[in-house]
Amino acid sequence: MPIAIVVHGGAGTITADRFASAQAGCQEAALIGWHILQAGGSALDAVEATIRALEDNPSYNAGTGSCLTATGTIEMDAGLMVGGTLQVGAVASVERIKNPISLARHVLESPHVLLVGRGATRFAIDQGIALCQEQELQTARQYQNWVQLREEELAMVGQGEPTFHRREVGSIAAREHDTEETPHFHVPPSLENGKQPEDKHGTVGAVALDEAGNLVAGTSTGGIPYKLPGRVGDSPLVGCGFYADENAAISCTGNGEDFTRLLIAKRAADNAAHGMSARDAAEATIALLSAKAAGTGGLIIIDRSGNVGFSWNSQHMAYAYLMQDMTEPISGV
Numbered sequence: 179m180p181i182a183i184v185v186h187g188g189a190g191t192i193t194a195d196r197f198a199s200a201q202a203g204c205q206e207a208a209l210i211g212w213h214i215l216q217a218g219g220s221a222l223d224a225v226e227a228t229i230r231a232l233e234d235n236p237s238y239n240a241g242t243g244s245c246l247t248a249t250g251t252i253e254m255d256a257g258l259m260v261g262g263t264l265q266v267g268a269v270a271s272v273e274r275i276k277n278p279i280s281l282a283r284h285v286l287e288s289p290h291v292l293l294v295g296r297g298a299t300r301f302a303i304d305q306g307i308a309l310c311q312e313q314e315l316q317t318a319r320q321y322q323n324w325v326q327l328r329e330e331e332l333a334m335v336g337q338g339e340p341t342f343h344r345r346e347v348g349s350i351a352a353r354e355h356d357t358e359e360t361p362h363f364h365v366p367p368s369l370e371n372g373k374q375p376e377d378k379h380g381t382v383g384a385v386a387l388d389e390a391g392n393l394v395a396g397t398s399t400g401g402i403p404y405k406l407p408g409r410v411g412d413s414p415l416v417g418c419g420f421y422a423d424e425n426a427a428i429s430c431t432g433n434g435e436d437f438t439r440l441l442i443a444k445r446a447a448d449n450a451a452h453g454m455s456a457r458d459a460a461e462a463t464i465a466l467l468s469a470k471a472a473g474t475g476g477l478i479i480i481d482r483s484g485n486v487g488f489s490w491n492s493q494h495m496a497y498a499y500l501m502q503d504m505t506e507p508i509s510g511v
Contacts, residue, residue, distance in 0.1 A: 179391045180484035180502035181215040183208055185228055187238050187496030188380040189431045189476040192511050199237050201509040204498035207231040208507045211386055212500045221386040221394035221427075222260055222283075229256075229279040229396050232382035236317045239380025241277055243317045244400025246324040247407045248331075252315050254400050255414040256282040257292075261393035261422035268414040270294040271407075274309040275302055279398045282414075292414065320403075327404040381413060383420065383429030385480045393480060395420045395427035395443070402434070412437035417444035425482055426450035426459065432467075432475010432492060440470055446479055456480060456487030464489040 185208040192200050211228035215221070233241025244252045256278035257268035267286025271294050275281050284305045285293055293301050303309070381399035388394075397420040399413040411434020412419035419430045421443035428443040437443075442463055449459035456479045463477060468491045476490025478497060486499050498509035 179387070179389050181212075181387055181389055182480050182484040182486055182499070182501045183211045183215060183224060183228065183384065183386040184429075184478040184480055184486045184488065184499040185211070185232070185382075185384045185497060186429060186431055186476065186478045186488070187232065187382055189474065189490045189492040189495040190380075191492070192494040192496065196237070197511050200494075200496035200511055201498065203232065203235045203237050204496050205507045205509045207235070207382075207384070208498040208500055208509075211384060212507070215386060215388055218389060220390070221388040221392045222258070224386045224388065225258065225384045225394045225396040226279055226283050228384040228386070229382055229398050230277045232384075233277050233279060233398055236319075237380070238382050239320075239400045240382045240398040241279075241400075242315050243320060243380065244315055245320050245380075245403040245405075246316070247401075247409075248404050249407055250324060251407065252312055252400060253405075253407065253409075254278045254398070255410060256396070256398035257414040257416065257420045258282045258286050258396040259394065259416060259420055259422040259427075260286070261395075261424055261427055262391075264423065266291045266416050268292045268416065269298045270410045270414040272298045272302070274299070274312055274315075275307065276310045276314070279396055281305075281307060282396070282398075291416070294410075295408075320400075323403050331404075381431040383431060383478065385422070385427035385429050385478055387427070387480050387482070387484050391482065393422045393424070393427040393482060395422040395429050397429045397431070399431075411435065412442070417441045419443060421447050423447055423451075426456065426479050428477055428479045430475060430477045431495065432490075433471070433473025436467065436471035436473035437475060440467060442467060442475075442477065446477055450479065450481045456485040457489075458487070460487035460489035464491050467491060 211224035236243035383397040474492040476495040
């Protein structure tokens with residue numbers, strides 16, 4: 179059975195000065211997963227390790243480098259799926275978790291499918307996953323994006339404080355008693371109608387096929403900048419931001435609300451099941467996104483024969499892939 183892996187680093191607008199780093203991060207992560215596959219390792223291990231590397235890279239909007247919510251906190255989502263068994267593990271709105279994809283792996287290996295918020299945090303602690311400080315996940319770039327959007331909100335509401343107040347990171351116990359009222363949320367002008375900052379990109383994902391024929395998909399994200407706390411997009415939702423079955427494995431990136439409404443990942447898998455090549459399945463699914471929604475994005479896919487495909491209707495999507503008999507990854511934006 180051939181082996182293959184595809185990685186994405188998010189869809190959106192990537193400025194020219196960041197082309198090299200966006201591609202390099204995807205290449206490095208793809209090689210980590212590739213070496214696991216070459217050694218006879220599982221697609222599940224390969225996808226988890228690949229996405230962990232992307233989460234640890236501050237260039238992407240996942241793990242370290244995640245964007246900030248309207249309150250200045252960091253809430254992350256991730257999901258994993260094994261095609262042959264249809265096992266799924268996902269987490270949403272988790273805080274202080276350095277590698278959400280690994281927490282999703284623990285959920286996959288439990289009786290659960292999706293855990294959120296404080297419940298997911300308690301599960302992480304029970305599983306022996308150490309919590310990090312929120313500041314460890316924050317980067318100067320994402321903080322400056324937050325400051326800019328906060329200033330826009332202040333200008334719009336015309337008052338001295340934003341409707342949502344930034345609060346310091348506290349203990350889990352303290353947060354359980356947090357009853358702060360935040361009744362209004364004013365969307366900054368640059369985010370109206372689903373728009374994102376011009377350099378918005380960075381949700382990460384990977385799909386892989388191992389020598390035993392197992393297909394696995396995974397996605398991880400920090401969400402959208404200045405999001406309403408508790409907002410969840412497509413990334414941790416099976417069939418929306420990721421999916422794997424016996425025919426294909428898919429990971430998505432883009433406007434989460436539209437990907438959720440259209441079940442984009444599942445549609446791509448169904449296209450492959452109906453005989454489309456991986457490339458055609460990807461292109462047909464993104465064509466549907468373009469026809470049915472205003473949001474943009476992209477996806478990566480591997481079919482059961484080890485063929486890879488990817489497509490996007492945003493300006494860019496960082497990606498890298500390796501297939502049977504390749505020695506170096508091919509990448510692009």
